[in-house]
Amino acid sequence: MILSKRLQAIANQVPSCKTMADIGTDHGILPIYLCLNHRINQAYACDIAPKSLNKAIEKIKKYHLEKQITPLLGDGMKMLPQSVESIVIAGMGGHLMTKILNESPHFHPHLILQANTHMEMVRMWLMENQYVIVDESIVFEKKQYYEIIHAKKTNESIFYDDFALKYGPILMQKKDPIWLQKYHQLLITYTNIDRQLQQSQKKDVKLLQKIEEIKKIVQD
Template sequence: MSKRELLFLQCSVIFRKGSKNLNNHILSNRLAQVASFVPEQARLADIGSDHAYLPVYLVATGKISYAIAGEVAPGPLKAAIAQIKKYGYTGKIIPRLADGLAAIQPEDRIDTITIAGMGGLLTSDILTNGQADGFLSTRERLILQPNNHEQELRHWLTRNHYKIYDEQLVKDQGKFYEIIVADYQKSDSYTMKELYFGPILMQKKSSIFQEKWQKELQTKQKILNNLQKAYERPEAKIAEINKEVAWIKEVLA
């Protein structure tokens, strides 16, 4: 078992077991997997921090000692501030009210960015705006967990010269979540099929991967059947779904 896999198991249960500071907090399987990808002693910016659960856990376990918890609205920011104060991490986790990567300041020396629990299109917009405004350089590791539109997010990464170094598919409360870890590297490229499934996920072909795409196959076959019965057949859409069905069958074979 790798060090990262061991950390994932530890952070999945540590809050259930309890500690003097964290006995009431449970890190979800989804966020536990995100946490396992954060490098040791990273300087983290957690964008859309959701009560600062992730940075609180990472500081509590000693994996990091500095983080920004960015929120775009006052209500979530207030919740993050309360969580940080509750566990005594004022000064180690800095809450900031800002739109996306504008939460990052040069003196933070951020080297890792996590964006978890948002749509893939919104995540892409946050990264695009961060580039345009100078908050995203080429130095940060990106750890992204989109709730949907994963393929579009991978397209953004490859268009902007990021290499996908790792991926993980996790099932949490009956839903599937993909986690994408990327670093800037100009020389890499991917096929359309790799961007669709995830280049690393295709290699791993975990049991969760198989489960997810078996369900996707059934869904697409039902959609295809309905489209083929339509009075005015949308031929372009039918061709697109036929291609995806063929890809899924090939990957599952």
């Protein structure tokens, strides 16, 4: 089974464990891949939409994984047992992701999160709920950048400053080439906008602040 770049990057962040759950599984590809590659023993493929879950059920049958993967129809993580070690939530916006996390009855040891928007909000949720970010990765696919976080539950208090929340504490350290490419491109876009504004004798202070901020993170 060949995964898309984004799904492969998400799969790579899932630690080998007994049980995982994929929240908003849709096609069910992720738990299927993890079972086929013996990375997990048991999985829950969860979705709120019957149509999506049916796609997953069909695929689970196709790969004869009915004994290992349990499909669950419902909202977020509400019906999951506490014993599930790793949770994946991917391919949705940061608002919905943090809502699902807030409504979970349990804290699970590992969270692997890929939000299409508002990653800053997701990192803030992790910080406020004592999860430490242990790894981050980034991929570029279909003209989009996708960031993936692996966070672990801790009892210690966690602090990320505004830069870390926005740009990713580990991605900033790693200076991943894809991450650098993302911000170099953004820098070019913002600089061009600023140039156009200057030509019409205008100035956008917020834009100039963003340019300085990005220069700082890519050059540090």
